[in-house]
Amino acid sequence: MGRRSCGYKQKLRKGLWSPDEDEKLLRYITKHGHGCWSSVPKLAGLERCGKSCRLRWINYLRPDLKRGGFSSQEENLIIQLQSVLGNRWSQIAARLPGRTDNEIKNLWNSSIKKKLMQKGGDPNTHKTLSEAMLSTSTCPEKASRELDTAISLNLKEDSSKPSLIDVSSCRNEKGDDNLNASKTSAHQEFFPNKSFPMNRYPSIQQRPLDSIACLQFPVQNLSHDQLKLDQKGILFEPNKEFNSRTPVPTFSRSFLSAQTDNKIYAGLPFHPMGTFNNIHWDSSNCSGNKSFDSNVFSWGLADGGGSSDKTLQLHSADAETTDIKWS
DNA sequence: AACACACGCAACCGCCGGAGG
DNA sequence: CCCTCCGGCGGTTGCGTGTGT
Numbered sequence: 515m516g517r518r519s520c521g522y523k524q525k526l527r528k529g530l531w532s533p534d535e536d537e538k539l540l541r542y543i544t545k546h547g548h549g550c551w552s553s554v555p556k557l558a559g560l561e562r563c564g565k566s567c568r569l570r571w572i573n574y575l576r577p578d579l580k581r582g583g584f585s586s587q588e589e590n591l592i593i594q595l596q597s598v599l600g601n602r603w604s605q606i607a608a609r610l611p612g613r614t615d616n617e618i619k620n621l622w623n624s625s626i627k628k629k630l631m632q633k634g635g636d637p638n639t640h641k642t643l644s645e646a647m648l649s650t651s652t653c654p655e656k657a658s659r660e661l662d663t664a665i666s667l668n669l670k671e672d673s674s675k676p677s678l679i680d681v682s683s684c685r686n687e688k689g690d691d692n693l694n695a696s697k698t699s700a701h702q703e704f705f706p707n708k709s710f711p712m713n714r715y716p717s718i719q720q721r722p723l724d725s726i727a728c729l730q731f732p733v734q735n736l737s738h739d740q741l742k743l744d745q746k747g748i749l750f751e752p753n754k755e756f757n758s759r760t761p762v763p764t765f766s767r768s769f770l771s772a773q774t775d776n777k778i779y780a781g782l783p784f785h786p787m788g789t790f791n792n793i794h795w796d797s798s799n800c801s802g803n804k805s806f807d808s809n810v811f812s813w814g815l816a817d818g819g820g821s822s823d824k825t826l827q828l829h830s831a832d833a834e835t836t837d838i839k840w841s
Numbered sequence: 842a843a844c845a846c847a848c849g850c851a852a853c854c855g856c857c858g859g860a861g862g
Numbered sequence: 863c864c865c866t867c868c869g870g871c872g873g874t875t876g877c878g879t880g881t882g883t
Binding site: 529617 | 848849850851852853854
Protein backbone atom coordinates (compact mmCIF):
# COMPACT_ATOMS: atom_id res chain seq x y z
CA MET A 515 0.00 0.00 0.00
CA GLY A 516 1.33 3.33 -0.97
CA ARG A 517 1.81 6.32 1.19
CA ARG A 518 -1.34 8.25 1.95
CA SER A 519 -1.49 11.77 0.75
CA CYS A 520 -2.46 14.54 3.10
CA GLY A 521 -6.12 14.77 3.96
CA TYR A 522 -6.88 11.15 3.37
CA LYS A 523 -8.94 10.94 6.53
CA GLN A 524 -11.48 13.48 5.49
CA LYS A 525 -12.87 14.35 2.15
CA LEU A 526 -10.91 17.48 1.43
CA ARG A 527 -11.03 19.77 -1.52
CA LYS A 528 -8.34 19.51 -4.16
CA GLY A 529 -7.45 21.38 -7.26
CA LEU A 530 -7.51 25.06 -7.99
CA TRP A 531 -8.27 27.46 -5.23
CA SER A 532 -11.37 29.60 -5.44
CA PRO A 533 -11.22 33.33 -4.69
CA ASP A 534 -13.30 32.63 -1.62
CA GLU A 535 -10.76 30.14 -0.29
CA ASP A 536 -7.94 32.54 -1.03
CA GLU A 537 -9.75 35.23 0.85
CA LYS A 538 -10.28 33.00 3.88
CA LEU A 539 -6.68 31.86 3.97
CA LEU A 540 -5.30 35.32 3.42
CA ARG A 541 -7.51 36.81 6.10
CA TYR A 542 -6.62 34.14 8.60
CA ILE A 543 -2.87 34.26 8.11
CA THR A 544 -2.78 38.03 7.98
CA LYS A 545 -4.53 38.13 11.30
CA HIS A 546 -3.03 35.17 13.13
CA GLY A 547 0.01 34.06 11.22
CA HIS A 548 0.14 30.52 9.98
CA GLY A 549 1.46 28.85 13.13
CA CYS A 550 0.97 25.13 12.77
CA TRP A 551 -0.02 24.55 9.18
CA SER A 552 -1.98 21.45 9.94
CA SER A 553 -4.36 23.47 12.08
CA VAL A 554 -4.69 26.34 9.64
CA PRO A 555 -7.43 24.87 7.44
CA LYS A 556 -9.67 24.13 10.38
CA LEU A 557 -9.15 27.51 11.98
CA ALA A 558 -9.52 29.33 8.69
CA GLY A 559 -12.64 27.43 7.74
CA LEU A 560 -11.15 25.66 4.77
CA GLU A 561 -11.68 22.14 3.54
CA ARG A 562 -8.09 21.73 2.54
CA CYS A 563 -5.14 19.98 4.05
CA GLY A 564 -2.48 22.00 5.80
CA LYS A 565 0.05 21.25 3.13
CA SER A 566 -2.19 22.63 0.48
CA CYS A 567 -2.70 25.81 2.51
CA ARG A 568 0.99 26.21 3.02
CA LEU A 569 1.68 25.80 -0.66
CA ARG A 570 -1.01 28.24 -1.63
CA TRP A 571 0.32 30.82 0.76
CA ILE A 572 3.93 30.40 -0.23
CA ASN A 573 3.37 30.26 -3.95
CA TYR A 574 0.54 32.68 -4.42
CA LEU A 575 -0.84 34.62 -1.49
CA ARG A 576 2.31 35.77 0.23
CA PRO A 577 2.36 39.57 0.09
CA ASP A 578 6.03 39.85 -0.76
CA LEU A 579 5.74 37.91 -3.97
CA LYS A 580 6.96 39.53 -7.11
CA ARG A 581 4.51 39.18 -9.93
CA GLY A 582 5.24 39.13 -13.59
CA GLY A 583 7.79 37.52 -15.81
CA PHE A 584 11.41 36.98 -15.04
CA SER A 585 13.90 39.55 -16.20
CA SER A 586 16.87 38.40 -18.22
CA GLN A 587 19.01 39.33 -15.25
CA GLU A 588 17.00 37.01 -13.06
CA GLU A 589 17.21 34.26 -15.67
CA ASN A 590 20.96 34.61 -15.85
CA LEU A 591 21.19 34.47 -12.13
CA ILE A 592 19.10 31.33 -12.06
CA ILE A 593 21.36 29.72 -14.62
CA GLN A 594 24.41 30.58 -12.61
CA LEU A 595 22.91 29.42 -9.37
CA GLN A 596 21.64 26.23 -10.92
CA SER A 597 25.10 25.45 -12.19
CA VAL A 598 26.42 25.78 -8.66
CA LEU A 599 23.55 24.51 -6.57
CA GLY A 600 21.91 22.06 -8.91
CA ASN A 601 18.16 21.61 -8.64
CA ARG A 602 17.98 23.03 -5.17
CA TRP A 603 15.19 25.32 -6.10
CA SER A 604 14.47 26.51 -2.62
CA GLN A 605 18.04 27.64 -2.18
CA ILE A 606 17.98 29.33 -5.53
CA ALA A 607 14.68 30.98 -4.64
CA ALA A 608 16.19 32.24 -1.41
CA ARG A 609 18.55 34.32 -3.51
CA LEU A 610 15.80 35.75 -5.65
CA PRO A 611 13.53 37.87 -3.48
CA GLY A 612 9.87 37.63 -4.33
CA ARG A 613 10.30 34.46 -6.33
CA THR A 614 9.23 31.01 -5.25
CA ASP A 615 10.97 27.73 -5.72
CA ASN A 616 7.99 26.49 -7.68
CA GLU A 617 8.13 29.44 -10.02
CA ILE A 618 11.83 29.03 -10.61
CA LYS A 619 11.48 25.31 -11.10
CA ASN A 620 8.73 25.88 -13.65
CA LEU A 621 10.79 28.47 -15.43
CA TRP A 622 13.73 26.15 -15.55
CA ASN A 623 11.78 23.19 -16.84
CA SER A 624 9.71 25.09 -19.34
CA SER A 625 12.02 27.74 -20.63
CA ILE A 626 15.62 27.87 -19.52
CA LYS A 627 16.28 24.20 -20.05
CA LYS A 628 15.17 24.47 -23.64
CA LYS A 629 17.14 27.61 -24.24
CA LEU A 630 20.26 25.94 -22.96
CA MET A 631 19.68 22.91 -25.13
CA GLN A 632 19.07 25.12 -28.15
CA LYS A 633 22.42 26.70 -27.49
CA GLY A 634 23.90 23.26 -27.61
CA GLY A 635 24.44 23.02 -23.90
CA ASP A 636 23.54 20.31 -21.51
CA PRO A 637 21.24 21.75 -18.84
CA ASN A 638 22.21 18.97 -16.49
CA THR A 639 25.93 19.36 -16.67
CA HIS A 640 26.11 22.97 -17.81
CA LYS A 641 28.94 21.86 -19.95
CA THR A 642 28.97 24.81 -22.23
CA LEU A 643 28.39 27.14 -19.34
CA SER A 644 31.23 25.60 -17.45
CA GLU A 645 33.39 25.98 -20.44
CA ALA A 646 32.35 29.57 -20.61
CA MET A 647 33.25 29.95 -16.98
CA LEU A 648 36.58 28.34 -17.49
CA SER A 649 37.46 30.10 -20.66
CA THR A 650 36.03 33.55 -20.73
CA SER A 651 38.44 34.50 -23.40
CA THR A 652 36.91 32.20 -25.97
CA CYS A 653 33.61 34.00 -25.95
CA PRO A 654 34.01 37.09 -23.88
CA GLU A 655 30.68 38.66 -24.63
CA LYS A 656 28.69 35.59 -23.78
CA ALA A 657 30.75 34.92 -20.73
CA SER A 658 30.30 38.45 -19.63
CA ARG A 659 26.57 38.24 -19.93
CA GLU A 660 26.23 34.92 -18.27
CA LEU A 661 28.82 35.29 -15.64
CA ASP A 662 28.74 38.94 -14.86
CA THR A 663 28.32 38.28 -11.19
CA ALA A 664 30.39 35.17 -10.89
CA ILE A 665 33.56 35.21 -8.95
CA SER A 666 36.63 33.47 -10.08
CA LEU A 667 39.68 32.46 -8.20
CA ASN A 668 42.45 32.46 -10.67
CA LEU A 669 45.72 30.84 -9.99
CA LYS A 670 48.56 32.17 -11.98
CA GLU A 671 52.06 30.97 -12.42
CA ASP A 672 54.12 33.87 -11.47
CA SER A 673 54.45 35.58 -8.16
CA SER A 674 54.95 39.17 -7.32
CA LYS A 675 55.47 41.29 -4.35
CA PRO A 676 52.33 43.02 -3.14
CA SER A 677 50.25 41.21 -0.61
CA LEU A 678 47.10 43.18 -1.17
CA ILE A 679 44.64 42.91 -3.94
CA ASP A 680 44.87 45.46 -6.61
CA VAL A 681 41.41 46.87 -7.03
CA SER A 682 42.39 49.66 -9.31
CA SER A 683 40.61 48.25 -12.28
CA CYS A 684 37.57 46.74 -10.67
CA ARG A 685 34.09 47.85 -11.18
CA ASN A 686 30.92 47.02 -9.39
CA GLU A 687 27.53 46.43 -10.98
CA LYS A 688 26.81 50.10 -11.09
CA GLY A 689 30.02 50.75 -12.87
CA ASP A 690 31.64 52.49 -9.98
CA ASP A 691 35.33 52.13 -10.19
CA ASN A 692 37.84 51.49 -7.57
CA LEU A 693 35.83 50.67 -4.50
CA ASN A 694 37.68 51.23 -1.33
CA ALA A 695 39.22 48.41 0.48
CA SER A 696 37.64 47.10 3.60
CA LYS A 697 40.38 45.83 5.78
CA THR A 698 39.96 47.23 9.18
CA SER A 699 39.43 44.09 11.17
CA ALA A 700 40.21 40.43 11.20
CA HIS A 701 36.80 39.69 9.75
CA GLN A 702 36.44 41.48 6.53
CA GLU A 703 33.41 41.51 4.40
CA PHE A 704 34.24 40.14 1.05
CA PHE A 705 32.68 41.84 -1.88
CA PRO A 706 33.87 41.34 -5.40
CA ASN A 707 35.19 44.81 -5.58
CA LYS A 708 36.72 45.10 -2.20
CA SER A 709 40.21 44.18 -1.37
CA PHE A 710 41.41 42.09 1.48
CA PRO A 711 44.76 40.97 2.79
CA MET A 712 45.80 37.80 1.21
CA ASN A 713 49.08 36.31 2.28
CA ARG A 714 46.91 34.46 4.71
CA TYR A 715 44.84 31.42 5.20
CA PRO A 716 41.44 31.96 3.68
CA SER A 717 38.18 30.85 5.14
CA ILE A 718 34.67 31.49 4.12
CA GLN A 719 32.30 32.23 6.93
CA GLN A 720 28.77 32.29 5.83
CA ARG A 721 25.32 32.65 7.13
CA PRO A 722 23.23 29.53 6.72
CA LEU A 723 21.63 30.64 3.49
CA ASP A 724 24.97 31.47 2.05
CA SER A 725 26.56 28.23 2.88
CA ILE A 726 27.30 27.04 -0.58
CA ALA A 727 30.35 27.68 -2.59
CA CYS A 728 31.87 25.72 -5.38
CA LEU A 729 35.31 25.25 -6.70
CA GLN A 730 35.36 24.51 -10.35
CA PHE A 731 38.17 23.04 -12.35
CA PRO A 732 38.87 22.62 -16.00
CA VAL A 733 37.19 19.27 -16.43
CA GLN A 734 39.53 18.03 -19.07
CA ASN A 735 42.45 18.47 -16.76
CA LEU A 736 40.93 16.88 -13.79
CA SER A 737 42.37 13.77 -12.33
CA HIS A 738 41.31 12.50 -8.95
CA ASP A 739 44.64 11.05 -8.17
CA GLN A 740 46.05 14.51 -8.42
CA LEU A 741 43.87 15.65 -5.60
CA LYS A 742 44.83 15.25 -2.04
CA LEU A 743 42.72 13.99 0.73
CA ASP A 744 41.81 16.43 3.37
CA GLN A 745 42.84 16.05 6.96
CA LYS A 746 39.94 13.72 7.62
CA GLY A 747 40.82 11.54 4.70
CA ILE A 748 37.91 12.65 2.61
CA LEU A 749 38.56 13.30 -1.00
CA PHE A 750 37.64 16.77 -1.95
CA GLU A 751 35.52 16.68 -5.01
CA PRO A 752 35.99 19.56 -7.34
CA ASN A 753 33.02 21.02 -9.10
CA LYS A 754 30.94 20.20 -6.09
CA GLU A 755 29.69 22.60 -3.55
CA PHE A 756 31.23 23.00 -0.21
CA ASN A 757 30.48 25.08 2.79
CA SER A 758 32.09 26.06 6.00
CA ARG A 759 31.57 22.57 7.39
CA THR A 760 32.95 20.77 4.38
CA PRO A 761 36.34 19.21 4.75
CA VAL A 762 39.13 21.41 3.61
CA PRO A 763 40.28 20.82 0.09
CA THR A 764 43.97 20.65 -0.51
CA PHE A 765 45.64 20.79 -3.86
CA SER A 766 49.05 19.50 -4.62
CA ARG A 767 51.54 21.36 -6.67
CA SER A 768 51.50 18.57 -9.23
CA PHE A 769 47.81 18.94 -9.58
CA LEU A 770 48.02 22.65 -9.93
CA SER A 771 50.78 22.48 -12.44
CA ALA A 772 48.72 20.06 -14.46
CA GLN A 773 46.09 22.70 -14.94
CA THR A 774 46.98 24.03 -18.28
CA ASP A 775 45.29 27.33 -17.80
CA ASN A 776 46.35 27.47 -14.19
CA LYS A 777 43.02 28.56 -12.94
CA ILE A 778 40.76 27.48 -10.19
CA TYR A 779 37.37 29.00 -10.08
CA ALA A 780 35.28 29.42 -7.01
CA GLY A 781 31.61 30.06 -7.42
CA LEU A 782 30.28 31.85 -4.42
CA PRO A 783 26.84 32.73 -3.21
CA PHE A 784 25.09 35.43 -5.09
CA HIS A 785 23.15 38.24 -3.64
CA PRO A 786 19.66 38.34 -5.09
CA MET A 787 20.05 41.81 -6.39
CA GLY A 788 23.44 41.30 -7.87
CA THR A 789 25.66 42.21 -5.01
CA PHE A 790 27.11 39.62 -2.79
CA ASN A 791 26.02 38.28 0.48
CA ASN A 792 28.47 38.68 3.22
CA ILE A 793 31.32 36.36 2.85
CA HIS A 794 33.96 36.96 5.36
CA TRP A 795 37.58 36.71 4.71
CA ASP A 796 38.89 35.53 7.97
CA SER A 797 42.45 36.48 8.55
CA SER A 798 42.35 35.91 12.26
CA ASN A 799 43.41 32.29 12.18
CA CYS A 800 45.91 32.39 9.44
CA SER A 801 49.12 33.70 10.75
CA GLY A 802 52.13 32.00 9.42
CA ASN A 803 50.36 30.05 6.78
CA LYS A 804 51.99 30.11 3.46
CA SER A 805 49.56 28.11 1.50
CA PHE A 806 49.11 30.71 -1.14
CA ASP A 807 52.70 31.50 -1.50
CA SER A 808 54.56 31.35 -4.71
CA ASN A 809 51.54 32.01 -6.76
CA VAL A 810 49.46 34.92 -7.77
CA PHE A 811 45.83 34.59 -7.04
CA SER A 812 43.00 36.75 -7.99
CA TRP A 813 39.49 36.96 -6.79
CA GLY A 814 37.21 38.82 -9.02
CA LEU A 815 34.38 39.12 -11.43
CA ALA A 816 34.56 36.67 -14.24
CA ASP A 817 33.84 39.49 -16.52
CA GLY A 818 35.78 38.71 -19.59
CA GLY A 819 33.83 41.29 -21.53
CA GLY A 820 36.76 42.52 -23.42
CA SER A 821 38.43 43.87 -20.39
CA SER A 822 41.58 42.08 -19.55
CA ASP A 823 41.91 43.37 -16.08
CA LYS A 824 38.73 43.27 -14.10
CA THR A 825 39.73 40.57 -11.74
CA LEU A 826 40.99 41.33 -8.33
CA GLN A 827 44.62 40.58 -8.53
CA LEU A 828 46.24 39.15 -5.52
CA HIS A 829 49.94 38.91 -5.22
CA SER A 830 51.59 36.92 -2.53
CA ALA A 831 54.96 37.56 -1.13
CA ASP A 832 56.67 34.28 -0.68
CA ALA A 833 57.69 31.77 -3.29
CA GLU A 834 58.15 28.49 -1.54
CA THR A 835 55.26 26.28 -0.66
CA THR A 836 53.20 24.00 -2.73
CA ASP A 837 49.68 23.67 -1.42
CA ILE A 838 46.53 25.63 -1.45
CA LYS A 839 44.19 25.17 1.41
CA TRP A 840 40.80 26.31 2.49
CA SER A 841 40.48 26.55 6.18
C1' DA B 842 -15.04 26.73 -36.68
C1' DA B 843 -12.93 22.71 -35.04
C1' DC B 844 -9.24 20.20 -33.78
C1' DA B 845 -4.54 19.08 -32.25
C1' DC B 846 -0.66 20.36 -30.15
C1' DA B 847 2.48 23.09 -27.23
C1' DC B 848 3.20 25.70 -23.38
C1' DG B 849 3.01 27.74 -18.76
C1' DC B 850 1.56 27.38 -14.40
C1' DA B 851 -0.69 25.78 -10.17
C1' DA B 852 -1.14 22.09 -7.47
C1' DC B 853 -0.37 17.46 -6.05
C1' DC B 854 2.54 13.46 -4.76
C1' DG B 855 5.83 11.14 -2.35
C1' DC B 856 10.09 11.19 0.02
C1' DC B 857 12.99 12.89 3.67
C1' DG B 858 14.61 14.61 8.07
C1' DG B 859 13.64 16.54 12.52
C1' DA B 860 10.91 16.81 16.66
C1' DG B 861 8.39 14.84 20.14
C1' DG B 862 5.97 11.22 22.59
C1' DC C 863 14.61 2.70 19.67
C1' DC C 864 10.36 3.04 17.40
C1' DC C 865 6.49 5.45 15.78
C1' DT C 866 3.86 9.37 14.31
C1' DC C 867 3.37 13.94 12.89
C1' DC C 868 4.84 17.81 10.51
C1' DG C 869 7.21 20.94 7.44
C1' DG C 870 9.99 21.24 3.54
C1' DC C 871 11.50 19.94 -0.84
C1' DG C 872 11.92 18.30 -5.72
C1' DG C 873 9.61 15.79 -9.29
C1' DT C 874 5.52 15.22 -11.73
C1' DT C 875 0.88 15.84 -13.31
C1' DG C 876 -2.97 17.97 -15.26
C1' DC C 877 -5.63 21.91 -16.49
C1' DG C 878 -6.34 26.25 -18.96
C1' DT C 879 -4.94 28.93 -22.65
C1' DG C 880 -2.66 30.21 -26.85
C1' DT C 881 -1.30 29.01 -31.49
C1' DG C 882 -1.07 26.65 -35.78
C1' DT C 883 -3.37 23.89 -39.27
